[in-house]
Amino acid sequence: MTEGLFILTTIFVAYVVYVVVNDQRATAKTAMPQVKPEKQEAAAAQTLTEAAPKKEAPATTARRTAAKPTTPRKAATPTPEPKVEEASKGELRNPATGEVTSAHSNYRFTKRWVKEALVAEGLLEKIYKNNELDAAAEAKIKEAVTKLLAMDKYRA
Incomplete structure (x- = not known):
């Protein structure tokens, strides 16, 4: 059973x-887009090549190459540029390690070193736990983060 x-x-x-x-x-x-115009062009080029006399071989090859889009081969692929950290709005740099992170609008997703920096600079009195966050605490945190972003020490 x-x-x-x-x-x-x-x-x-x-x-x-x-x-x-x-x-x-x-x-x-x-979901894939339909590519009918290219197929129609290819079919039209094929019918032209079939209808053309055998004497005009160079003209038919010109039509075939005109119908096909030319794509460069692997030689034209660009080499990747080395990444350079650019300073952008809303990013903080850890002065101790040089790590760059974004300043999240949500305190829960903010990295630990950013929270510690807020307390070390005297912008907040403590590191808040997730259950301690309310509207007043969020307002204090947002103000403190904007002040921290303005400091040259933490600017990315």
């Missing part, structure tokens, strides 16, 4: 996976 139940369960799970995968494929096909 349990073997039969196991087999039926396995078949059901396989069916569900099959339906989900096929549904994802169907939505992916409909």
